[in-house]
Amino acid sequence: MKITTPLLFLDEERCKRNIQKMANKAKRNNVVFRPHFKTHQSLEIGRWFKEVGVTKITVSSLEMATYFSSEWNDITVAFPVNILEIDTINELASKIQLNLLVESMDTVTFLKTHLTHPVHFFIKIDIGYHRTGVAPDNTELIDLILAGAKDSKLNFVGFLGHAGHSYGCKTEEQILKIHTDSIEILKNLKANYQTRYPNLILSTGDTPTCSIAEDFSAVDEIRPGNFVFYDLTQNNISSNTLDEIAVAVACPVVAKHPERNELVVYGGGIHFAKDRYEHPVFGTTFGIPVQLTGITWNEPMKNVYIKSLSQEHGIVSMDKAQIAHYELGDIVYILPVHSCMTSHAMKKYVSIQDGRAIERFN
Amino acid sequence: MKITTPLLFLDEERCKRNIQKMANKAKRNNVVFRPHFKTHQSLEIGRWFKEVGVTKITVSSLEMATYFSSEWNDITVAFPVNILEIDTINELASKIQLNLLVESMDTVTFLKTHLTHPVHFFIKIDIGYHRTGVAPDNTELIDLILAGAKDSKLNFVGFLGHAGHSYGCKTEEQILKIHTDSIEILKNLKANYQTRYPNLILSTGDTPTCSIAEDFSAVDEIRPGNFVFYDLTQNNISSNTLDEIAVAVACPVVAKHPERNELVVYGGGIHFAKDRYEHPVFGTTFGIPVQLTGITWNEPMKNVYIKSLSQEHGIVSMDKAQIAHYELGDIVYILPVHSCMTSHAMKKYVSIQDGRAIERFN
Numbered sequence: 001m002k003i004t005t006p007l008l009f010l011d012e013e014r015c016k017r018n019i020q021k022m023a024n025k026a027k028r029n030n031v032v033f034r035p036h037f038k039t040h041q042s043l044e045i046g047r048w049f050k051e052v053g054v055t056k057i058t059v060s061s062l063e064m065a066t067y068f069s070s071e072w073n074d075i076t077v078a079f080p081v082n083i084l085e086i087d088t089i090n091e092l093a094s095k096i097q098l099n100l101l102v103e104s105m106d107t108v109t110f111l112k113t114h115l116t117h118p119v120h121f122f123i124k125i126d127i128g129y130h131r132t133g134v135a136p137d138n139t140e141l142i143d144l145i146l147a148g149a150k151d152s153k154l155n156f157v158g159f160l161g162h163a164g165h166s167y168g169c170k171t172e173e174q175i176l177k178i179h180t181d182s183i184e185i186l187k188n189l190k191a192n193y194q195t196r197y198p199n200l201i202l203s204t205g206d207t208p209t210c211s212i213a214e215d216f217s218a219v220d221e222i223r224p225g226n227f228v229f230y231d232l233t234q235n236n237i238s239s240n241t242l243d244e245i246a247v248a249v250a251c252p253v254v255a256k257h258p259e260r261n262e263l264v265v266y267g268g269g270i271h272f273a274k275d276r277y278e279h280p281v282f283g284t285t286f287g288i289p290v291q292l293t294g295i296t297w298n299e300p301m302k303n304v305y306i307k308s309l310s311q312e313h314g315i316v317s318m319d320k321a322q323i324a325h326y327e328l329g330d331i332v333y334i335l336p337v338h339s340c341m342t343s344h345a346m347k348k349y350v351s352i353q354d355g356r357a358i359e360r361f362n
Numbered sequence: 363m364k365i366t367t368p369l370l371f372l373d374e375e376r377c378k379r380n381i382q383k384m385a386n387k388a389k390r391n392n393v394v395f396r397p398h399f400k401t402h403q404s405l406e407i408g409r410w411f412k413e414v415g416v417t418k419i420t421v422s423s424l425e426m427a428t429y430f431s432s433e434w435n436d437i438t439v440a441f442p443v444n445i446l447e448i449d450t451i452n453e454l455a456s457k458i459q460l461n462l463l464v465e466s467m468d469t470v471t472f473l474k475t476h477l478t479h480p481v482h483f484f485i486k487i488d489i490g491y492h493r494t495g496v497a498p499d500n501t502e503l504i505d506l507i508l509a510g511a512k513d514s515k516l517n518f519v520g521f522l523g524h525a526g527h528s529y530g531c532k533t534e535e536q537i538l539k540i541h542t543d544s545i546e547i548l549k550n551l552k553a554n555y556q557t558r559y560p561n562l563i564l565s566t567g568d569t570p571t572c573s574i575a576e577d578f579s580a581v582d583e584i585r586p587g588n589f590v591f592y593d594l595t596q597n598n599i600s601s602n603t604l605d606e607i608a609v610a611v612a613c614p615v616v617a618k619h620p621e622r623n624e625l626v627v628y629g630g631g632i633h634f635a636k637d638r639y640e641h642p643v644f645g646t647t648f649g650i651p652v653q654l655t656g657i658t659w660n661e662p663m664k665n666v667y668i669k670s671l672s673q674e675h676g677i678v679s680m681d682k683a684q685i686a687h688y689e690l691g692d693i694v695y696i697l698p699v700h701s702c703m704t705s706h707a708m709k710k711y712v713s714i715q716d717g718r719a720i721e722r723f724n
Contacts, residue, residue, distance in 0.1 A: 003446065004444075004446040004447050004449075004450075005423075005425070005444070005446075005447065038673060060673060060674050061367075061674055063367070079616070079628070079674055079675070080616035080617040080626060081616070081690075082366075082367070082614050082616050082628050082691075083614075083690050083691045084365065084366040084367075084614050084691050085366050085367065087366075088366075103617055104617065104618065104690070106618075106689065106690045107690060110690065110691075130622060131626070131672070131675060131677065132617050132619075132626055132675070135621070164672070252444050252445075252446050254441070254442040254443070254444050255442040255465055255466065255494050256466065256468075257494075259497070260492060264442060264493070264494055266441070266444050269635065269637075269703055270703070270706050273631065273635065273636060274635060274636045274637055274703070275631075275636055310493065310526070311400060311422060311702055311703065311706070312422050312423055312441055313441070313493060313494070315493065327468065328443075328445050328466070328468045328469060328472065329444075329445045329446050329472075340673055341631055341632070341636070341673065344632050344673070345707075
């Protein structure tokens with residue numbers, strides 16, 4: 001594999017292990033595993049999920065749903081309905097089981113008059129993240145939505161939550177607390193509504209809670225996404241070990257500045273995106289270099305991190321002694337801070353095992 | 363123009379005014395205007411520069427140089443030479459006047475044995491940003507590079523600096539100080555080397571100093587890029603007025619949460635990129651909404667800003683009274699924090715004047 005410009009490598013073995021592990025957890029809990037595909041956005045990686053029995057998926061845009069609809073026929077779009085895309089909604093609903101998220105009467109009113117094919121819908125519940133969703137105690141709105149959807153192409157299937165605030169945790173205990181609290185909210189809703197809707201389901205499951213918690217028996221389906229690759233943000237909050245991170249950006253060395261303990265690589269904001277995190281030792285960090293060993297990468301190099309990113313430049317903080325081992329044109333493999341955004345920015349993957357290009361949307 | 367998903371609008375009139383204004387400043391100073399095209403990455407916008415007499419350009423990658431080489435025959439790649447791309451370098455050098463940046467003997471040694479066609483090169487000088495470049499007092503290395511390049515396809519043309527630390531300024535005075543200091547560094551180098559190299563030129567000029575300073579008579583060429591669109595980061599450090607910002611992302615409203623003074627739009631990190639800045643009143647800010655008026659946009663809405671971005675969600679902080687004016691499917695026009703990165707993320711522009719798609723690389 002000849003590298004000339006920044007390239008996103010995928011460790012297929014790690015990725016498949018991450019998929020298998022999460023599938024096992026879903027199985028043990030007897031819940032449906034409906035993974036979020038916004039992280040990898042690849043039909044090929046999607047097929048690895050089929051191998052562990054996955055038949056339903058989650059995406060974050062109708063564009064992505066359209067891409068995956070060639071191979072998947074039960075797709076949840078985990079984003080508020082964008083009514084301007086009603087044509088795409090109708091087209092998808094004519095072909096597959098499309099599941100939408102509803103959180104307002106305006107959406108119900110619009111969909112009732114504009115849907116040409118039946119869809120399933122979840123009421124999106126705000127389980128503590130406060131980004132979107134109906135407040136769980138706003139039963140007035142929930143009742144209005146349910147009444148409004150009656151005798152229409154809108155079929156209520158259950159309550160869906162996303163505990164995105166788990167990304168802000170610092171310890172396993174905090175993540176478990178969010179898990180317990182958010183499941184409690186959903187359980188109460190189910191208890192209140194299941195007499196009227198005996199088949200309603202509960203859907204939840206972000207990567208941190210799905211990685212740390214063991215008991216999901218109170219819900220019916222989980223939708224983690226990032227776990228397929230994991231990353232430094234997740235590692236920082238204890239969701240994954242470093243050897244579970246399945247993607248790394250290969251960056252050519254373009255300049256050496258031992259006088260200020262810096263190596264400059266070709267690899268910037270347009271490759272990694274600009275997510276950052278606070279590393280306990282290094283402070284603000286944009287990536288961590290690892291050493292390549294055969295067909296995977298090892299533990300991070302000691303005391304080495306990406307201290308800043310420009311559009312194309314990455315500045316690696318590294319001491320003089322280590323810099324002396326590098327020559328121009330050498331490759332530094334760097335773990336990303338946020339694998340969803342890095343994968344979106346890079347647009348393609350190359351397998352670290354066999355150098356094969358792996359198909360990706362866009 | 364029917365908007366269904368996030369769309370990047372370009373105000374062509376503002377953009378052309380920004381181009382004309384900078385061209386006038388270059389002319390007044392009798393310096394070559396070699397604009398950086400990494401911000402717009404568009405052959406069509408490039409032609410607007412031709413209209414004001416520009417014949418030479420700057421880019422930040424060989425990929426971009428290749429794209430622009432269909433219409434431009436004098437291109438500087440303002441990034442350290444990536445020796446792994448020697449084939450592309452040779453191909454470009456066979457077709458156009460290619461200008462490279464050199465900052466080490468390793469690069470000289472490599473290019474001497476691998477170049478198949480003549481190139482021009484600048485010695486990249488660290489004029490205070492400390493990202494790349496030779497320290498200005500390291501005349502030993504400068505002499506080595508010059509001696510090493512003798513009798514090769516490497517033709518020395520001058521010293522080049524980038525005062526990227528101007529982006530970290532807070533006031534006009536700080537920007538002017540950086541301008542004076544960095545020009546002084548380059549002037550001293552010219553004084554030391556012009557007996558031996560009477561035609562050597564000095565190249566500098568980031569957007570903040572080129573916007574604020576008036577006197578560039580000591581240098582020979584300026585290379586600003588961001589000014590073509592400007593953005594909130596530049597406005598925040600006083601490089602531009604808000605009505606000079608020439609791009610805005612149109613984002614559909616997908617949810618309303620008056621109970622927490624928030625509007626949710628379709629427009630996230632994959633559209634804006636994730637650059638942020640510290641707004642003096644709002645704190646960490648990812649964008650500022652403006653009101654559309656005919657074929658442009660006006661001053662920002664009062665007390666409204668983007669408080670966070672997820673992959674697809676943008677959270678607009680807005681009070682209840684203002685939220686009441688919005689319906690699902692309405693469009694919010696949002697000024698970007700960093701227009702280079704937003705334009706790269708969005709990949710295409712639509713003219714706000716006539717709805718025409720404007721070609722862009724990638």
